[in-house]
Amino acid sequence: MRDVYVAGIGITTFTRLEYALSEIASYASMMALKDAGVTEVDDVYVANMGGARVNHQTALASAVVDSLSLTPAGAAAIENGPASGGSAIKAGFQAVASGMDDVVLVAGAERMREVNNLEATDFVATLTHPIAEYIYGVTLPAHAAMFTRLYMDKYGVTERHLAMVGVKNQNAALNNEWAHLQQEITLEGILDSPEAMTNNPYVAEPLRFFDACPVSDGGAALILVSKEKAEELGRPLIRISGVGQATDTHAVFEREDPTDLLAVRKAAADAFSMAGLTPEDVDVAELHDAFTILEIAESEEVGFFPKGEGHIALEKGETALGGKIPINVGGGLKGRGHPVGATGVAQAWEIVTQLRGDGGTRQVEGAKVGFTCNFGGFGNNVVCLTFVRED
Amino acid sequence: MAREIYAYRCRLCDTMHYPFKMVCSGCKQNDFFEFDTVPLPKAGKLLTFTKVYNLPAQYEVATLGLGIVELENGMRMLGQLDIDEPAMDMPVQGTVEIVREEPYDNYYGMVFRAV
Numbered sequence: 001m002r003d004v005y006v007a008g009i010g011i012t013t014f015t016r017l018e019y020a021l022s023e024i025a026s027y028a029s030m031m032a033l034k035d036a037g038v039t040e041v042d043d044v045y046v047a048n049m050g051g052a053r054v055n056h057q058t059a060l061a062s063a064v065v066d067s068l069s070l071t072p073a074g075a076a077a078i079e080n081g082p083a084s085g086g087s088a089i090k091a092g093f094q095a096v097a098s099g100m101d102d103v104v105l106v107a108g109a110e111r112m113r114e115v116n117n118l119e120a121t122d123f124v125a126t127l128t129h130p131i132a133e134y135i136y137g138v139t140l141p142a143h144a145a146m147f148t149r150l151y152m153d154k155y156g157v158t159e160r161h162l163a164m165v166g167v168k169n170q171n172a173a174l175n176n177e178w179a180h181l182q183q184e185i186t187l188e189g190i191l192d193s194p195e196a197m198t199n200n201p202y203v204a205e206p207l208r209f210f211d212a213c214p215v216s217d218g219g220a221a222l223i224l225v226s227k228e229k230a231e232e233l234g235r236p237l238i239r240i241s242g243v244g245q246a247t248d249t250h251a252v253f254e255r256e257d258p259t260d261l262l263a264v265r266k267a268a269a270d271a272f273s274m275a276g277l278t279p280e281d282v283d284v285a286e287l288h289d290a291f292t293i294l295e296i297a298e299s300e301e302v303g304f305f306p307k308g309e310g311h312i313a314l315e316k317g318e319t320a321l322g323g324k325i326p327i328n329v330g331g332g333l334k335g336r337g338h339p340v341g342a343t344g345v346a347q348a349w350e351i352v353t354q355l356r357g358d359g360g361t362r363q364v365e366g367a368k369v370g371f372t373c374n375f376g377g378f379g380n381n382v383v384c385l386t387f388v389r390e391d
Numbered sequence: 392m393a394r395e396i397y398a399y400r401c402r403l404c405d406t407m408h409y410p411f412k413m414v415c416s417g418c419k420q421n422d423f424f425e426f427d428t429v430p431l432p433k434a435g436k437l438l439t440f441t442k443v444y445n446l447p448a449q450y451e452v453a454t455l456g457l458g459i460v461e462l463e464n465g466m467r468m469l470g471q472l473d474i475d476e477p478a479m480d481m482p483v484q485g486t487v488e489i490v491r492e493e494p495y496d497n498y499y500g501m502v503f504r505a506v
Contacts, residue, residue: 138469
């Protein structure tokens with residue numbers, strides 16, 4: 001297997017965008033092509049979840065190659081729920097690692113704000129089990145809420161811990177010009193003051209408004225290349241050193257212990273094993289905090305902290321910028337936004353930015369090893385990646 | 392006749408499944424539909440629950456109770472809750488009712504109430 005490097009990255013602002021879905025994907029891709037300094041690619045993979053349902057656009061990758069004048073490159077769209085982005089990176093990785101391709105464009109894009117919030121919620125809920133979950137009106141916030149209640153009962157996580165994740169990540173987004181949420185929040189405003197229940201109502205008890213990521217439009221893109229090509233292009237050598245993907249039961253209630261995220265555990269372990277790294281080696285991590293509880297739970301399952309102690313590490317500031325293992329320093333899904341198909345690619349965009357030392361006010365000093373966890377379904381399809389800077 | 396929700400028991404190894412799987416998760420040896428259907432028990436205890444405020448567009452109610460119930464036989468299922476103050480481990484009893492209405496279809500599922 002050949003080594004695979006990230007030679008270029010691109011992103012759009014995450015917000016409500018008045019552009020077509022294919023334009024969002026193409027814009028991020030154009031940025032990545034320019035960053036890498038390439039005008040031709042062998043294959044294009046475009047991650048997207050809702051184009052057909054929300055935007056009435058299918059065959060997104062064909063639109064992107066045409067728009068970017070990359071024809072006749074191969075092109076395919078990848079729909080894998082919220083793990084579409086990580087899955088597209090994996091596909092691109094495999095194409096280069098196998099020797100079949102030398103240059104691959106991987107993009108992710110979503111345009112969810114074309115419909116109202118109720119329809120967006122329903123569109124994301126279509127990833128749940130159609131007979132045993134979806135028909136009951138279950139939503140992703142509902143899944144996260146039921147998971148949170150079990151986690152609180154078992155491990156002593158409180159609403160305060162959840163709010164602390166929200167404050168940390170939303171305020172981190174203030175250091176990221178591309179992030180959706182650009183509003184500082186405080187524990188007082190969302191939890192402690194008399195106005196907190198008005199500012200921060202429940203969306204699915206015990207989860208409140210500020211425990212959930214926003215509904216965002218946006219795109220992100222990477223250029224993956226072989227080592228020979230990476231050296232020729234002369235960009236910083238950021239290697240994707242580990243790739244892990246794992247699945248779990250479709251219906252969440254079927255899991256033996258519903259507080260275990262076994263797919264996260266396995267995907268992370270596989271990525272670390274492939275890279276020859278351990279969780280202790282990671283300098284900066286992007287975890288899939290679609291809901292605040294998920295940052296805490298994933299920080300345990302990927303191996304940064306023992307099970308049940310993620311919220312304690314959070315209290316100690318170990319997951320903040322300057323802490324032992326800074327998590328979601330660019331805002332995470334909570335602050336940057338969560339255009340579902342784009343998220344896995346945007347996580348990689350942030351890690352590459354960090355490993356290049358281009359993080360500005362959110363830079364983790366001396367970061368050489370990065371990690372991403374892209375969490376699909378409610379934990380039933382997870383992609384984890386490790387990134388290493390080679391000097 | 393009371394409506395039922397069915398579990399699927401593998402004819403080769405007796406492993407029970409809900410929801411349906413084409414291949415048995417126990418023995419992985421069976422052929423398609425090599426299962427017997429067995430009605431799920433309707434009594435159980437509430438494992439976890441939530442009250443949802445932002446519902447999909449089809450629901451014309453302000454909030455919806457949802458929960459995961461551990462049934463008498465140890466299997467679990469998701470259902471809607473018609474319970475004012477749900478609590479973990481609360482004994483509940485289910486009935487099969489309409490849980491989602493679409494323009495041309497009504498979907499039936501389990502609605503749990505406190506015992």
